[in-house]
Amino acid sequence: MAINRFLHISICISDPAKSIPFYEDVLGFKTEKVLDWSGPGPSGVMDVGDSEFTTWLMTQNGYRLELIHYKRPASPPHAITPRVNLLGFSHMTLGVDDAEKTMRELEAKGVKVRRHTHGAFYPSEEKTMFLFEDPDGLIIEAFTARPDGALPYGNEKKRQAPRAKRRGQRTVTRATKASARRRITSRVVKTKGHRRVAKLSKRPNRRANRRRR
Numbered sequence: 208m209a210i211n212r213f214l215h216i217s218i219c220i221s222d223p224a225k226s227i228p229f230y231e232d233v234l235g236f237k238t239e240k241v242l243d244w245s246g247p248g249p250s251g252v253m254d255v256g257d258s259e260f261t262t263w264l265m266t267q268n269g270y271r272l273e274l275i276h277y278k279r280p281a282s283p284p285h286a287i288t289p290r291v292n293l294l295g296f297s298h299m300t301l302g303v304d305d306a307e308k309t310m311r312e313l314e315a316k317g318v319k320v321r322r323h324t325h326g327a328f329y330p331s332e333e334k335t336m337f338l339f340e341d342p343d344g345l346i347i348e349a350f351t352a353r354p355d356g357a358l359p360y361g362n363e364k365k366r367q368a369p370r371a372k373r374r375g376q377r378t379v380t381r382a383t384k385a386s387a388r389r390r391i392t393s394r395v396v397k398t399k400g401h402r403r404v405a406k407l408s409k410r411p412n413r414r415a416n417r418r419r420r
Contacts, residue, residue, distance in 0.1 A: 215264075215271035216299060218345060219282045225342040226274060227263060233316055234301070236265035236272055255280060287344045298338070298346035306335050306351040313339055313349075 220226035230236045245259040253260075255277070263274040291297045303309040307325070314320050318339055325337040335351040 215273045217262075217273040217275055218341075219275050219277065219343075220341075221276075221282060221284070221343050223261070223263075223274075223276050226276075229318075229342050230263075230265060230272065230274065233313065233318060234267070236267045238263050238265050240264040289344060289346075291338075291346055298348050300348040300350050303349045303351055306337060306349055309349050310337050310339075 227238070231238060240263075242262050242264070243259075244262065249260070250256060250258045257279065258277060259279040260275055260277040262276075265272045265274065310320055310322070310325060314322075321338040321340070326334050327336065336348060338346055338348050340346060
């Protein structure tokens with residue numbers, strides 16, 4: 208399957224009066240369209256039987272989010288993911304400039320923040336991430352990238368790459384020098400009206416050559 212672009216993430220919500228202000232006012236998404244759906248077309252495509260639902264198409268910095276509220280059939284509460292290790296949708300991650308500052312701002316707005324998750328993937332790094340929840344309990348991660356732009360799952364690779372590159376460069380250098388030392392070149396030297404082939408090292412003895420002349 209060749210994917211030409213990533214379109215959007217869809218999230219079912221139970222109460223638009225709570226979720227829409229959360230995603231707009233708290234997270235900063237902008238609602239582009241609000242669409243009402245019903246009938247055999249949408250019902251068949253969504254595979255939930257006879258249905259009636261509303262979608263909010265939101266964007267922020269080029270990323271698209273779709274909130275869906277089902278009037279019929281209602282979304283079951285057990286669809287909420289309380290822990291990130293449960294099967295199915297785990298969480299979504301939003302990049303922020305300052306994780307700690309963002310955490311305080313969310314708490315001031317009454318958002319449920321899992322403060323005990325404020326930390327980092329590597330003990331030596333500053334605390335750059337934490338988890339919080341939307342009005343339905345959906346887990347969202349806030350993450351601050353390092354100055355070099357590395358993501359948590361890419362840090363180790365980025366750290367090892369420079370060392371591996373340097374090792375490779377040293378290996379090539381040693382091999383090149385060893386090859387140069389072993390290399391023997393042939394030069395044609397004219398002596399007394401006839402030609403003879405003399406095998407000389409890469410750095411011939413200049414004094415010996417002058418004596419031959």
